[in-house]
Amino acid sequence: MCYLYIALSGNSVGRPEASEWSLAGPLRDLGMECRGRVGGVVLFAPKETPTLHLPGGGILLGDLYDEGGRPVNDLVDLQHLSTQSTLRQHLLDHHWGEYLLFQPTEEEVNSTTLMRDPSGGIACVYSLQHGNGFITSDLAIASSLGLHRDRIDWDFVRHSLIYPHMKISRTGLAEISELLPGCVLSMGGKKTSTSMAWSPWRFVSPTGRQSDPITAARMIREVTTSVIHAMAKTDRTVLLELSGGLDSSIVGVCLSNANARVACCTVITPLPGADERSYASQIAERLGIELLQQPLDYADADIDFELPKHSPRPAVWALGRAVARAMDNAAESQGVNSLFSGGGGDTVFCYLRSAAPAADAFRARGLAAGYKAIVNLSRLHGCTVTKAARLALRKLSLNPRAPYKPDYLLLPRTDEISPLELHPWFSAPSNALHGDRERIFDLAGNQMFADATLRAGHRRVRMPLLSQPVMEACLRVPSWMWISGGQNRTVARAAFAARLPQDVLERRSKGTFMNYTFAVYRKNKEAIGRFLLDGHLRSRGLLDPHKLNLFLESPLPARDHSFMRIFDLCMIENWVRNHA
Incomplete structure (x- = not known):
């Protein structure tokens, strides 16, 4: 079940008659209970949405786990942490989960901060004008309370046409913003601001970089398994969306010993290319369960279809809708609480299609490591060592790749337009390696997956490969290590070599729709x-x-x-x- 909530700040939308007290009746009608006040914010959520009270008056909404993947049900042992910022950093360093953290601030009475966990597991959109407004998981809640009415932001629509897959905090609805994963929203008086609390750039620094591939593979295996077991135990019944590719197969084998009832499903199309049954069936066999199969007809890929009310931005396209309908059918037939996906695996496991890994090896490790990476690159792409070397040297000589690429195809040509804003992860350190830039830019784009994954029935969609611990573990592994032996995602393959079917472990191609x-x-x-x-x-x-x-x-x-x-x-x- 997706976790729902609404938090009211000040006089809600600036009208005294729209206070939390006047809305108490409508909130009860929605099944919302008051969970407490944090600074100037009052939090409401259904009884199914878990909350933890923190030392110093904070509230954590959602699921929290310790480093071993054990659920955390009490935080009283953190009373020794002297400030709210220290407590927040402690949670980032020693815990993970899908949560929102509401905290009062020491500087100002009735001021509040809100942090969204680095995976962005719980939706968070808000409208705050001069300190008054709301923060919620679903704009339909705010709309039913009379606090929101959709108004399209046409500047954003134009932006989306040029940058259709760029995630930013601004949304397609006027006066509605999204708190991006790993960011903090500060509300004090009539001012609001956002900042980064967690940055992927910290984990690609030379001081934290893995140097031993065996250690790296073990770390990724242990972290990925722990995360998936923790999520599955929380959800109890899950449907794995299984393509048969490496990423979803890794999620599948990690579910084999999980404390949950597991089903798995693959989709099949009338044309070759996306039929992954020969691979997916082997994962289902490892799980000891039947592989459910959902066919996709051409008519399933609508272009004109109903979206959830008040969806904040364009993200769901025809194929996404067709797959969603198929998986909804399977989830309904199996009566599961959540759906698990291998989404984000390509990025997390550093599936780069450029010469960046070899260029990175030259810069970070010198001539010998650079040459070894060039040989691996040539084997990976089936080209000569000379061509691979030329591409690596060209990558070194060029300015780093921009984090975004505008697309003016089929639009009226005007002067080139800059983005409305940039994702905060696009601010790369001046000495960042090419491969680190490319995978972190792609990682920012992966945050669109939550918007694009349209599923019915309020079931949670889990993307464990985009969880905080897995992202951190994989970012610590340098780009050149991921192409060792001339294969892509080598470290992930090594991590799960003993558990994956040989056909899946060795496959180089990917299914395509x-x-x-x-x-x-x-x-x-x-x-x-x-x-x-x-x-x-x-x-x-x-x-x-x-x-x-x-x-x-x-x-x-x-x-x-x-x-x-x-x-x-x-x-x-x-x-x-x-x-x-």
């Missing part, structure tokens, strides 16, 4: 054209109809994936229609 997605595009081009040309984006002058018609009428060369841009545009148009 590209054939299926292109077939959906080809079969629905006429409907897609009407959807976009008769839509809000066109009427606002945000699409170029001539370019769009020309694109839809033109045949695409083999392996040309530019049609995926059409699905981005449909995703944004569909979100606008749901909120207009």
Whole structure:
């Protein structure tokens, strides 16, 4: 069950009549109970949402575990920590979980800070004007209390068209922001501000970098297993969304001894490319359970579909909706509390497609290590050592890759537009290695997965590979170590070599829905054209109809994936229609 809550600050939206006292009746009708006051914030949540009271008057909402993966039910032993900031840092250093931490501040009466855990496991959006407003897991709660009404932020929509997969705190709804994972929201008087409490850059520093691949593999195995066991024990019944690829297979074998009832499901399409049953069935066999199979028809990939009310930004596209529907069916049939995914595994396990690992080895370890990494790079990509060396040297000589790439395809061409804001993780240290930059930038993008993973029934969607302990353990392993032996994700393979089926352990290819997605595009081009040309984006002058018609009428060369841009545009148009 997803954890729900709403926290009211000041006079809610600045109207004295909208105080927590006047809203007590409507809150009770929603099943919300008062869990306490922290500074100037009053917290309400259903009885199913766990809370812990902290020394000094703080409240932790959600699940907290110690370093061994044991659930924490009492924090009285932290009374020796002298300040709220010390307590917050202690939790980050010695605990993990999916939680929000509300704390009073020592500096000002009725001021409050709120930290979201680094994995972002609990949703957190807010609207605060001059210290008054709300923070909630679901804008539908605020709307039912009369505290929110959707108004589209068209500047953000334009931003999304150019940067469709960039996560920022600003949302597509006016006056609604999101507290990003690992960040702190400070509320004092009439001012609010945000800052970073947890940064991935700390874990790629030379002083904390792993140097021994055996130690690195053992650390990743132990941490990943501990996290997955802890989550599964909390949820009790889980459905594993199993592709048969390395990442979801690792989650699968870690569930084999978990204290939970486990089911697993894979999706199959009418076209080859995404059929992973030969691999997924071997993981199901290791778990001793049946592999559930959900077919995807072409009609399942809608472009015009209903979204959850008040979803904060465009994130769900046609394929995502089709997979969600399939997994919802399987979850409903199995009666599970949560769904587990291998989402984020490519990034966490450093699946880089550039020459950055070899360039990093040169910079950090010198000529011998650099040459060894070049040989591994050439084997990984099936090219000559000479070409791999040339690519590594070119990577060293160029300016580092920008964290974002604008996309103006099918838009009216205007002067180049900068992003509305940047993700805080984009602020890289001046001496950062190329590979560390690339994987941390990608890690910031992975935070979109929570928005894009549309699941019904308020079931939790767990992405354990994006949990704080797994991210930290993997970031400590340098990029060149992940391509040892000419394989991708080598350290993860070594970590679970004894537990994975040989076919899964050794596979280099990945299942892809590209054939299926292109077939959906080809079969629905006429409907897609009407959807976009008769839509809000066109009427606002945000699409170029001539370019769009020309694109839809033109045949695409083999392996040309530019049609995926059409699905981005449909995703944004569909979100606008749901909120207009």
